[in-house]
Amino acid sequence: MSKRKKVLVIDDEQMHLYTAKALLEAEDLEVETYQGAFGATNFVRSCNPDLVxxxxNMPALSGNNLVNHLKPFCVEREIPIFFYSSNDEAMLRDLVAIHGVHGYISKGDVPGLRRRVTEVLARK
Structure with missing residues (x-):
């Protein structure tokens, strides 16, 4: 019996956390959520997800700044990081290139969320 893959969603808005969790659990994935940026680095370490x-757009510490704290651990453990945002796609592509994360997924793209997450986890 193989263990279910674990996805960690970090967002400051409870509704986005709830929605992403429900959509991904429907794909038979284990989903952890963390609200806000502060303490997220320690949570990633303790959670040890297969994908982040x-x-x-989080207040005080934005995700594109938080990623710099997450990357060393995630690179070491080969945990892909995707920006998950409602920002426009041109901006997301630029941020992916600047920060060296694996990609982005638009919050409004439900089929894209399911497809991209399952594709990435299938390769792990």
């Missing part, structure tokens, strides 16, 4: 979905 990181919101960009």
């Amino acid at each position: 979905l990181l919101d960009i």
Whole structure:
């Protein structure tokens, strides 16, 4: 019996956490959520996910700044990080290139969320 893959969603908005969790659990994935940026680095370490979905637009410490703290651990453990945002796609592509994360997923793209997450986890 193989263990279910674990996705961690980091976002400051409870509704986005709830929605992403419900959509991904329907794909038979284990989903952990973390609200906000502060303490997220320690949570990633304790959770040890197979994939991190990181919101960009969080107050005080944005996701594109938080990613710099998450990357060393995630690179070491080969945990892909995807920005998960409602920002426009041109901006997301630029942020992916700047921060060297694996990609982005638009919050409004439900089929894209399911497809991208399952594709990435199938390769792990």
